[in-house]
Amino acid sequence: MPQGLSSTREIPETGSIPKHIAIIMDGNGRWAKNRYMPRIAGHRQGVETVRGVIKSCMERNISYLTLFAFSSENWRRPVDEVTSLMQLFLGALEQEITKLHENGIRFKVIGDLSKFDPKIIEFIQIGEQLTAKNTRLTFTIAANYGGRWDIMQAMRKMMAQSTKLPLNLDEENLVQYLSLSYAPEPDLFIRTGGECRISNFLLWQLAYTELYFTNTLWPDFDEHELELAIQSYQKRERRFGRTSEQLQRAISAKG
Numbered sequence: 001m002p003q004g005l006s007s008t009r010e011i012p013e014t015g016s017i018p019k020h021i022a023i024i025m026d027g028n029g030r031w032a033k034n035r036y037m038p039r040i041a042g043h044r045q046g047v048e049t050v051r052g053v054i055k056s057c058m059e060r061n062i063s064y065l066t067l068f069a070f071s072s073e074n075w076r077r078p079v080d081e082v083t084s085l086m087q088l089f090l091g092a093l094e095q096e097i098t099k100l101h102e103n104g105i106r107f108k109v110i111g112d113l114s115k116f117d118p119k120i121i122e123f124i125q126i127g128e129q130l131t132a133k134n135t136r137l138t139f140t141i142a143a144n145y146g147g148r149w150d151i152m153q154a155m156r157k158m159m160a161q162s163t164k165l166p167l168n169l170d171e172e173n174l175v176q177y178l179s180l181s182y183a184p185e186p187d188l189f190i191r192t193g194g195e196c197r198i199s200n201f202l203l204w205q206l207a208y209t210e211l212y213f214t215n216t217l218w219p220d221f222d223e224h225e226l227e228l229a230i231q232s233y234q235k236r237e238r239r240f241g242r243t244s245e246q247l248q249r250a251i252s253a254k255g
């Protein structure tokens with residue numbers, strides 16, 4: 001399926017290895033609290049987990065990894081936590097961009113960047129430009145991201161760029177303006193930290209994604225935990241609206 005097309009319009013090709021994994025990295029605060037440490041210590045440890053998960057995804061030939069780092073609702077947190085998170089983000093950008101590039105990783109950020117410190121915006125731009133032609137893994141950070149924001153900004157762009165009336169109001173037209181239009185829809189969604197909710201992450205793109213929830217807190221999420229999620233994915237039957245019998249027939253026809 002060409003990128004940007006929609007699973008509700010065309011049945012995507014699927015395989016035993018997910019092409020795109022999207023993760024809500026949750027549980028940093030609780031991890032720190034369990035150790036009588038400040039919440040930011042959990043976030044710091046969470047950055048270490050990100051490094052490990054990128055490495056594991058590359059070893060497994062996964063093409064797209066999308067991580068939810070800061071939601072449009074996370075501004076509601078105490079000011080000092082938000083400030084620390086921003087410092088951590090800036091520090092990680094400064095340290096990691098060259099390493100990502102050396103590893104052949106394409107780096108992208110999705111979300112409303114207008115609220116960020118100009119220094120953060122600058123590093124994001126440098127990182128995206130430097131790594132734009134890399135093909136090994138597309139690593140996306142969702143920052144000040146919200147699924148509703150994404151659909152709204154896509155609508156606004158679609159309306160603004162439509163020259164002829166009546167407007168072509170179909171899915172194919174809209175999806176090219178969604179912020180993840182360069183990626184296929186996620187095959188596997190993982191949320192750590194025990195909550196079973198989407199928290200305004202990729203509302204549009206998760207339409208037919210396989211969902212996996214684990215109680216493991218994000219700082220404890222390691223290669224073995226990723227393997228468990230992939231194993232769970234491999235047991236799913238992705239029907240996209242069809243019956244199980246139809247799928248079995250298609251498989252035996254292929255030989």
Ligand code: IPE
Pocket residue numbers: 025026027028029030031069070071074085193
């Ligand atoms: C996820 O961990 C990281 C962000 C939302 C930035 P939390 O900070 O939500 O951790 P818990 O859910 O309080 O344990």
Ligand code: IPE
Pocket residue numbers: 024025026027068069070071074195197199
């Ligand atoms: C979701 O986690 C956002 C990120 C991981 C960035 P939250 O911890 O903010 O989600 P809720 O508030 O428990 O739904």
Ligand code: MG
Pocket residue numbers: 026027028193
């Ligand atoms: Mg949380």
